[in-house]
Amino acid sequence: DTAVSQTPKYLVTQMGNDKSIKCEQNLGHDTMYWYKQDSKKFLKIMFSYNNKELIINETVPNRFSPKSPDKAHLNLHINSLELGDSAVYFCASSQDLYEQYFGPGTRLTVT
Amino acid sequence: ELKVEQNPLFLSMQEGKNYTIYCNYSTTSDRLYWYRQDPGKSLESLFVLLSNGAVKQEGRLMASLDTKARLSTLHITAAVHDLSATYFCAVDNNNDMRFGAGTRLTVKP
Numbered sequence: 242d243t244a245v246s247q248t249p250k251y252l253v254t255q256m257g258n259d260k261s262i263k264c265e266q267n268l269g270h271d272t273m274y275w276y277k278q279d280s281k282k283f284l285k286i287m288f289s290y291n292n293k294e295l296i297i298n299e300t301v302p303n304r305f306s307p308k309s310p311d312k313a314h315l316n317l318h319i320n321s322l323e324l325g326d327s328a329v330y331f332c333a334s335s336q337d338l339y340e341q342y343f344g345p346g347t348r349l350t351v352t
Numbered sequence: 353e354l355k356v357e358q359n360p361l362f363l364s365m366q367e368g369k370n371y372t373i374y375c376n377y378s379t380t381s382d383r384l385y386w387y388r389q390d391p392g393k394s395l396e397s398l399f400v401l402l403s404n405g406a407v408k409q410e411g412r413l414m415a416s417l418d419t420k421a422r423l424s425t426l427h428i429t430a431a432v433h434d435l436s437a438t439y440f441c442a443v444d445n446n447n448d449m450r451f452g453a454g455t456r457l458t459v460k461p
Contacts, residue, residue: 274449282389282438284451296447331394338383338444340397 244268247332247344254322255352262317262347264332272296273315274333274341275307284331290315319349327351354379354445358452365431365459373426373455375441383444384424386415388437389454395440399426431459 245266254260266273275287288307289297295307304320319326329348333341355378365371375384386398399408401417401424408415412435414427424441438454 272447282454282456284395284440284442284454286449286451289447289449291447333395338400338402340385340387340400341395341449342397343387343395345394 245332245334245342245344247330247347249347250345251348251350253350253352256322256324258322259318259320260322260349261319262330262332262349264315264317264344265313266332266334266342266344267313268334268336268342270334270336270342271312272335273309274335275315275317276331276333276343278329278331278346280328287317288315322351324351354381354443354448354450356441356443356450356452358439358441358455361453361455363455363457365428365457367432367459367461368430370430371428373428373439373441373457375424375426375443375452377422377424377443377450379445380419380422381443381445382417382419384417385442385444386424386426387440387442389440390437398439428457431457433459433461435459 272291274289306318309315329346332344335341357376384401387395399415404419406417412429417424436459438456440454442451
Protein backbone atom coordinates (compact mmCIF):
# COMPACT_ATOMS: atom_id res chain seq x y z
CA ASP A 242 0.00 0.00 0.00
CA THR A 243 1.24 3.46 -0.89
CA ALA A 244 2.01 5.48 2.23
CA VAL A 245 1.76 8.97 0.73
CA SER A 246 0.03 9.36 -2.60
CA GLN A 247 -0.43 12.39 -4.84
CA THR A 248 -2.56 13.04 -7.86
CA PRO A 249 -2.00 13.89 -10.59
CA LYS A 250 1.57 12.82 -11.27
CA TYR A 251 1.86 15.24 -14.19
CA LEU A 252 -0.05 18.46 -14.74
CA VAL A 253 0.30 20.65 -17.80
CA THR A 254 -1.75 23.81 -17.89
CA GLN A 255 -1.80 27.35 -19.24
CA MET A 256 -1.02 30.56 -17.45
CA GLY A 257 -3.93 32.02 -15.58
CA ASN A 258 -5.65 28.71 -14.91
CA ASP A 259 -6.56 27.37 -11.48
CA LYS A 260 -5.51 23.86 -10.52
CA SER A 261 -5.41 21.51 -7.54
CA ILE A 262 -3.10 18.76 -6.44
CA LYS A 263 -4.36 16.13 -4.03
CA CYS A 264 -2.41 14.35 -1.32
CA GLU A 265 -3.39 11.49 0.94
CA GLN A 266 -1.45 9.59 3.58
CA ASN A 267 -2.45 6.32 5.21
CA LEU A 268 0.23 6.34 7.90
CA GLY A 269 -1.86 7.96 10.60
CA HIS A 270 0.59 10.86 10.82
CA ASP A 271 -0.60 14.10 12.33
CA THR A 272 1.49 16.52 10.26
CA MET A 273 1.49 16.98 6.51
CA TYR A 274 3.59 19.22 4.30
CA TRP A 275 3.87 20.69 0.84
CA TYR A 276 7.24 21.33 -0.77
CA LYS A 277 8.28 22.89 -4.07
CA GLN A 278 11.36 21.57 -5.83
CA ASP A 279 12.62 23.83 -8.58
CA SER A 280 14.62 22.98 -11.67
CA LYS A 281 17.86 23.19 -9.69
CA LYS A 282 16.52 20.59 -7.24
CA PHE A 283 16.26 23.12 -4.43
CA LEU A 284 13.55 22.14 -1.94
CA LYS A 285 11.46 24.80 -0.26
CA ILE A 286 8.80 24.16 2.33
CA MET A 287 5.51 25.82 1.46
CA PHE A 288 3.08 24.73 4.15
CA SER A 289 2.65 22.32 6.97
CA TYR A 290 -0.55 21.24 8.69
CA ASN A 291 -0.77 19.72 12.12
CA ASN A 292 -4.12 18.34 13.16
CA LYS A 293 -5.82 20.49 10.54
CA GLU A 294 -4.16 23.68 11.71
CA LEU A 295 -1.68 25.57 9.58
CA ILE A 296 1.51 25.90 11.56
CA ILE A 297 3.95 27.13 8.93
CA ASN A 298 3.24 29.45 6.07
CA GLU A 299 6.39 30.44 4.23
CA THR A 300 6.64 33.48 1.99
CA VAL A 301 4.42 31.82 -0.54
CA PRO A 302 2.11 33.85 -2.76
CA ASN A 303 -1.47 33.81 -1.59
CA ARG A 304 -2.39 32.25 -4.93
CA PHE A 305 -1.39 29.03 -3.21
CA SER A 306 -3.75 27.70 -0.57
CA PRO A 307 -3.63 24.42 1.32
CA LYS A 308 -6.85 22.73 2.25
CA SER A 309 -7.13 19.85 4.67
CA PRO A 310 -10.55 18.17 4.84
CA ASP A 311 -9.23 15.69 7.40
CA LYS A 312 -6.01 14.48 8.99
CA ALA A 313 -5.21 12.15 6.10
CA HIS A 314 -5.52 14.70 3.31
CA LEU A 315 -3.78 17.94 2.42
CA ASN A 316 -4.65 19.38 -0.97
CA LEU A 317 -2.91 22.26 -2.68
CA HIS A 318 -4.92 24.77 -4.67
CA ILE A 319 -3.19 27.18 -7.00
CA ASN A 320 -4.98 30.14 -8.56
CA SER A 321 -3.90 32.20 -11.57
CA LEU A 322 -0.96 30.00 -12.44
CA GLU A 323 2.26 31.68 -13.56
CA LEU A 324 5.23 30.40 -15.53
CA GLY A 325 7.38 30.50 -12.38
CA ASP A 326 5.08 28.01 -10.70
CA SER A 327 6.46 25.25 -12.92
CA ALA A 328 8.20 22.80 -10.59
CA VAL A 329 7.78 19.47 -8.88
CA TYR A 330 5.52 19.62 -5.85
CA PHE A 331 5.96 17.05 -3.11
CA CYS A 332 3.57 16.21 -0.35
CA ALA A 333 4.97 14.65 2.83
CA SER A 334 3.81 13.52 6.24
CA SER A 335 5.43 12.87 9.58
CA GLN A 336 4.62 11.92 13.13
CA ASP A 337 6.09 14.15 15.84
CA LEU A 338 9.74 14.89 15.08
CA TYR A 339 10.50 11.81 13.08
CA GLU A 340 11.36 11.57 9.43
CA GLN A 341 9.04 12.73 6.73
CA TYR A 342 7.58 10.35 4.21
CA PHE A 343 7.33 11.90 0.79
CA GLY A 344 4.82 11.34 -1.95
CA PRO A 345 5.91 10.60 -5.53
CA GLY A 346 5.65 14.22 -6.58
CA THR A 347 3.56 16.16 -9.09
CA ARG A 348 5.37 17.72 -12.00
CA LEU A 349 3.57 20.96 -12.85
CA THR A 350 4.30 22.63 -16.16
CA VAL A 351 2.76 26.01 -16.86
CA THR A 352 2.80 27.12 -20.50
CA GLU B 353 16.69 32.93 9.41
CA LEU B 354 17.80 29.33 9.44
CA LYS B 355 20.30 28.57 6.70
CA VAL B 356 21.54 25.11 5.78
CA GLU B 357 24.67 24.66 3.71
CA GLN B 358 25.93 21.45 2.21
CA ASN B 359 29.24 20.76 0.64
CA PRO B 360 30.30 19.63 -1.74
CA LEU B 361 27.39 20.20 -4.10
CA PHE B 362 28.84 17.78 -6.64
CA LEU B 363 30.91 14.74 -5.83
CA SER B 364 32.38 12.22 -8.22
CA MET B 365 33.94 9.18 -6.59
CA GLN B 366 35.58 5.98 -7.60
CA GLU B 367 34.06 2.77 -6.38
CA GLY B 368 35.71 1.56 -3.22
CA LYS B 369 36.70 5.02 -1.99
CA ASN B 370 35.58 6.84 1.13
CA TYR B 371 34.23 10.37 1.34
CA THR B 372 32.31 12.72 3.63
CA ILE B 373 29.50 15.14 2.89
CA TYR B 374 29.13 18.09 5.26
CA CYS B 375 26.03 19.90 6.42
CA ASN B 376 26.32 23.16 8.35
CA TYR B 377 23.39 25.10 9.74
CA SER B 378 23.07 28.55 11.19
CA THR B 379 20.82 28.38 14.25
CA THR B 380 20.41 26.11 17.21
CA SER B 381 18.67 22.87 16.43
CA ASP B 382 18.97 19.31 17.59
CA ARG B 383 16.93 17.73 14.84
CA LEU B 384 18.67 16.89 11.62
CA TYR B 385 17.64 14.59 8.81
CA TRP B 386 19.33 13.03 5.82
CA TYR B 387 17.42 12.09 2.68
CA ARG B 388 18.30 10.46 -0.61
CA GLN B 389 16.75 11.33 -3.97
CA ASP B 390 17.29 9.31 -7.13
CA PRO B 391 16.83 11.11 -10.48
CA GLY B 392 13.16 11.68 -11.25
CA LYS B 393 12.11 10.09 -7.96
CA SER B 394 10.87 11.18 -4.58
CA LEU B 395 12.86 11.59 -1.38
CA GLU B 396 13.67 8.67 0.87
CA SER B 397 14.59 9.08 4.52
CA LEU B 398 18.04 7.80 5.47
CA PHE B 399 18.72 9.02 8.99
CA VAL B 400 17.11 10.99 11.77
CA LEU B 401 19.52 12.55 14.26
CA LEU B 402 17.83 13.95 17.33
CA SER B 403 20.58 14.71 19.82
CA ASN B 404 24.11 15.97 20.10
CA GLY B 405 26.60 13.23 19.40
CA ALA B 406 24.05 11.02 17.65
CA VAL B 407 25.59 8.57 15.22
CA LYS B 408 23.65 6.26 12.94
CA GLN B 409 24.84 3.76 10.39
CA GLU B 410 23.13 1.89 7.60
CA GLY B 411 25.22 -0.17 5.26
CA ARG B 412 27.97 1.99 3.75
CA LEU B 413 26.51 5.24 5.10
CA MET B 414 27.10 6.73 8.52
CA ALA B 415 25.66 10.02 9.76
CA SER B 416 26.65 12.03 12.81
CA LEU B 417 25.50 15.22 14.49
CA ASP B 418 27.43 17.81 16.48
CA THR B 419 24.91 20.39 17.66
CA LYS B 420 27.55 22.58 19.27
CA ALA B 421 29.38 22.94 15.97
CA ARG B 422 26.05 22.99 14.09
CA LEU B 423 27.47 20.33 11.83
CA SER B 424 26.36 16.98 10.53
CA THR B 425 28.37 14.64 8.38
CA LEU B 426 27.37 11.82 6.06
CA HIS B 427 30.28 9.44 5.60
CA ILE B 428 30.43 7.04 2.70
CA THR B 429 32.56 3.96 3.07
CA ALA B 430 33.78 1.91 0.10
CA ALA B 431 31.37 3.54 -2.32
CA VAL B 432 29.44 1.45 -4.82
CA HIS B 433 27.58 2.55 -7.95
CA ASP B 434 24.19 2.06 -6.28
CA LEU B 435 24.93 4.97 -3.97
CA SER B 436 24.80 7.41 -6.89
CA ALA B 437 22.01 9.87 -6.02
CA THR B 438 21.44 13.32 -4.56
CA TYR B 439 21.72 13.54 -0.78
CA PHE B 440 19.96 16.25 1.19
CA CYS B 441 20.31 17.25 4.79
CA ALA B 442 17.44 19.05 6.46
CA VAL B 443 17.23 20.89 9.75
CA ASP B 444 14.09 21.44 11.77
CA ASN B 445 13.80 24.61 13.83
CA ASN B 446 10.45 24.77 15.60
CA ASN B 447 8.64 23.04 12.77
CA ASP B 448 10.36 25.18 10.14
CA MET B 449 12.12 22.58 8.00
CA ARG B 450 14.99 23.81 5.84
CA PHE B 451 16.82 21.71 3.32
CA GLY B 452 20.37 22.03 2.10
CA ALA B 453 20.94 22.43 -1.62
CA GLY B 454 21.81 18.75 -2.00
CA THR B 455 24.98 16.88 -2.89
CA ARG B 456 24.86 15.12 -6.24
CA LEU B 457 26.98 12.01 -5.83
CA THR B 458 28.22 9.99 -8.77
CA VAL B 459 30.11 6.78 -8.11
CA LYS B 460 32.16 5.58 -11.05
CA PRO B 461 33.43 2.04 -11.60
